[in-house]
Amino acid sequence: MATSTLNGDIATLSSDYKKAIAEAFLGNxxxxxxxxxxxxxRFKNDQRSGATTQPSQQPPCCVLHEDIIKAAAILKQKSHLTLGAIREKLKTEVSPRYSIDQLNFLLEFTMQAMLMIDAVAPDTKPYKVGRHQFTLWSEGESLLDFVTRCFPQVSAERRDLVGQVVADKRSLKAWKLKKRLHITFEATDNLANHLLFDSHKRIIYVFHHAGYLKAHLNLWQQSGADARNVGITRAISERTLSPRLLAETLHSLQSILFHYGDTKSNEILQKLVNEEGFDPSCEEANGYLPFKDGLKDFMYTYWGDRLAIIHAFTLDRPPRGRIGKLVKRHTTDRNLFIIAVMALLVSAAVGIIQTAIAWMAWKDQTNI
Structure with a gap:
């Protein structure tokens, strides 16, 4: 789509750009x-020049929409290349006039539009949420290695544990987490942050773009391919993410946290949609194509460990008050045993005293 063909009405222009980007990455x-x-x-649309601009950049860092689509094609074909090599490829094959800032912005936009992952941000330090530390795409790391690192799979040793967690998914309903553990839910636009749990702040980060997930699953459904075992390598080469990863994400939204049959959890979801900007498509449960909806043995290959962390927190139920936290901090298994024994002795002593009091009362009555 050449820029020269888009110098029409402003409203039509914006619509044309949206349609082109959506069809390039999502099929519709x-x-x-x-x-x-x-x-x-995230990106300011300069409708006169047909470019996206980064408002914080001085002067504005303009990148053509058509170049974003070209960049995506290169990423799909060259996923084995490192970030540095891909940046050079973009400069030679997309536009030699782009500066380093513009190339980084182009990559940032493309990775967000294509894979919904935060990838390139200069001077950004690694950040930690709960037990998870996230680092962005490093210079010597290939695209494939970076995406694989973003979505690690559950190890063989932990599959049984994850299966037990999914079997007990009723304990992970949103209303139970909120009422019993005072957990809140915060939207994230970075798929790699889905289900990260900050136990200190009691926040679960939720990737809420259900429309994006459904669109990609529909692409796999339309392809006619057996998508159940498609890994990240093949998925990226076909412009999308692993269908199992997509299905797990949607399932965790609509069949675990905000179960479509659970009124209380859906009330929370409605509030998040109305007040916090969650995708309204989260409320439209229409299955996890090409996976069958409602399978009892639905397996969590990617998000299982994060569900297990949340589940463990529900079992532990840490105390909230200062006294409760102090007692828990100084309580060991040995202390618990001692406390149990002391409680038993106290209970026995109370029983003896009560018996003695009752006997003395009976004796007094007989002496009258």
């Missing part, structure tokens, strides 16, 4: 309001 432009809200929030 329907039910993607949240996707485009993110697009418009």
């Amino acid at each position: 432009s329907k039910d993607l309001d949240a996707y485009f809200r993110l697009y418009e929030r």
